[in-house]
Amino acid sequence: MSFLRELSEARGVSGHEGEVRTLIFGKIRNLVDEYRVDALGNLITLRKARVHADRPVPKKVMLAAHMDEIGLMITEVAKNGLLRFSPVGGIDPRLMLAQKVLVGDKKIPGVVGVKPIHQLKPEDMKQILRHDQLGIDIGATSESQAEGQARVGDYATFDTAYEELGEVAKGKAFDDRAGCAVLMELLKADYPFDLYAVFTVQEEVGLRGSRVAAYAVEPDCAIALEGTVCDDLPKKKDISPTTRLGAGPAITVMDHTFIAHQGMLRHIVNVAEKNGIPYQFKQPGIGGTDAGAIHTAKEGVPSVTVAVPCRYIHSPVLLLSLKDLENTVALVRETLRTLTADIIRPE
């Protein structure tokens, strides 16, 4: 998927998604009939129906993929030149140590260091350092020197290079640039209904963009496209890996934010089985997605989430299977092309 590298390396923390939006728009403008950017920054595009259906189909289908990634915001320039920060979205503070980041639109490089082991007592090494106990070092030794390069309010992103290791891709922000890549691919096909491809903002800070976009679009049904939890490392306890890398697109039955529409769920599974596309069910009760906000818009929207499993989600470096990505595109494309109105009618 040629766009995945650019999408992964583009920088757009929740609230500052412009660079990603511009990148995506540049690539899909010839695939959509209408487009606009709303008050929060969502990129709402429409690809009108291009094929005829021989059975009743929904009028409007919304697909959502979020452009924002987790990152940091500078909260203080300390007297010693270090930048204090707060996470934007959920970041386990244990993952911040020894990381490299880029600060602000100028991409000023910085590192998050820790006191050397030689100066620590054994008890110190059992202590988890919280975000507010860390600092980004850009090589400035005073407040004034740092202020020339970085300011309170600047966003910082992890500096992870995209790479392909055989069938697996490594990079940052696959949650949810993988979903964006899937959505961009889906725009290349023809459907018997109006397809609203919405690249949402601010999912990571509370499903904010998708909420207002769903209200404006008022779709008949929706599919959220995501990167999702994949915890398939060996562990002592016999518990679910949530999803497994390489086992195919992961379909949400239920998570913290919504219960998938039964009819759509059945339809997707039928499509997968009929077409021999591997799929898995995401372990119920884990995480949340834009479908959580979309399904309660106005009088409600039947929704489901289909996601690409990503190891080390919400960390600076993720892994996904390129095969899973391909299969996610195939599954959703076929699901859409065979979608009929009776599927979303209540039971």
Added chain:
Amino acid sequence: MDCKAFLQRLSEAPGISGYEQVIREMVTEEFQKYADDIRTDKMGSVIALRRGQGPEPRRRILLAGHMDEIGMMVSKIEEGFLHIAEVGGIDARILPGLEVMVHGKKDLPGIVGTRPPHVQSPGERERVTPMDELLVDVGLSPEEVGRWVRVGDLVSFRRPFTALQGDWAAGKAFDDRVGVVVVGAALANLADSWKHSWDVYGVATCQEEVTFMGAITTAYGIRPDIGIAIDVTFGSMTESGDAETYAMGGGPGIGYGPNVHPKVYEMLVETAKALEIPYQVEALPRGSGTDAWEIQVSREGVPTGVIGVPLRYMHTPVETVCMKDIERAGRLLAGFIARLDDKTMEQLTPRLDAESGS
């Protein structure tokens, strides 16, 4: 010599204790430009010799920077994921989420994996994951992993060199590739600008981080009259140093304490003052934690010195240094070496007839 370019090359290459071959080649290629003779000894240290201009037999000074870095080793393979053990001292808290390179039959990029917060219980989130519970993921199937990786393979930090503000830099293995660069800079400075009567042995030692083996064996083999270890020291987080940390950009630390010969210390300080090179006094109340610890007790004993370049975040892949301090250390050592003459050894021996009479 372009210190920054040399440091970048050295930093980005792998060279964990005992497996320094890639670094060895780079060091040999660079040091031979300034040396009359260069060889690798039987245990793996690189020894470059610049002959002095004094009459034979000439005195010898040894400059040692260690070329090995800390890292990890595969201790067990479980379902295609790799358990790791440390080689040298690593704070396990830094490992989750780091990129690494697994040096199996071929080099495989990998990640130190973690469980996502969504599935951890509050108790788990408050706990530091110990190293024996961490796993390295190279993104391959268990069969593929079995083909390329086995227990005992080395795993190094993978971190590109980064230029920061003010001619600072951050990267992995600055401990002690910085020291190796300083040794090279000293040799280059001598070649460029100084006459010296002593023979100069510029050495990149191996295996400092675990056993100081390179220092022990090269000091024995070279039999220096003075030995100086160049390593990194704790860089301060504030503008000036505080207890046991040294200001970044404040100049190299000149060590003082039982592991340093007081006259060698004095001569280094005099040189710094004469050449107007900023320096800091590095208090070393016990050992220095450097190759000097072993050099000092080689054979019948060797007068030693310690130069410490201030470094933040030691033993992490974001070690941070001020390039100026590296250049200063190189000039300081070259100037020091130029002052060594046939009276130096006499001056190093404490006088007995000072105050108390005969």
